[in-house]
Amino acid sequence: MSDVQEFEFDLMIALPAGERDEDAMLDALFEAGCDDAVVGTGAAGIVALGFIREGSDAEAVIAEAVGQALKGLPEGATLREVRPDLVSLADVAARLQVSRQALQKREMPPPSLGGLYRVTEMVRYLEGQPGKIRDGVSKAAPWFAAAPAAQKINAQLGLSD
Structure with missing residues (x-):
């Protein structure tokens, strides 16, 4: 368990x-x-x-x-x-309590859809960042932890339509 x-x-x-x-x-x-x-x-x-x-x-x-x-x-x-599943840089910045510009200065995954990013991809890029971003990832851990399941459920919803 x-x-x-x-x-x-x-x-x-x-x-x-x-x-x-x-x-x-x-x-x-x-x-x-x-x-x-x-x-x-x-x-x-x-x-x-x-x-x-x-x-x-x-x-x-x-x-x-x-x-x-x-x-x-x-x-x-x-x-x-x-x-969370598809999010903007502003959404992620708000969760991490940093500016959107702070994220724009970092390497990020390519957007998935209309400028939105998959949270499951974002976390991999953010975990290795220094300082405030890394601290923000720790604080937002429950949000990041729900993302893979949200993505899976949304995919199932899309397939059932």
Whole structure:
């Protein structure tokens, strides 16, 4: 059995069309076991749930959170994306608490899609960097740890469409 570690990830879930009572939805998410989620409802038709959860396997941890979230959301809600997967340099810089320019000065992997980078590739380039960047990688370890599972789940979502 693997060691228990923290995983930090976000679930982007599409909601079915129609009126919704946000307070009732928040209560239902809480009752379904998502009492530890940071919930964002700013985008029409999408609810974002941010988690930091512990476990020995990121994919299992994320799958459990997805199951709980879908149980608490209206029927017809669907998982659209798990983050982190594709990110901008600004996203990574914010996690590392450095400037985007500090990352631009370093060797980086080639972008994967529209100027976005795969977190799983970024971490390999960042781990060997000196000082503040290396310290930031350590602090953001739960986010980086969730990335391979997020990438795999997103690939499966894409194939099932």
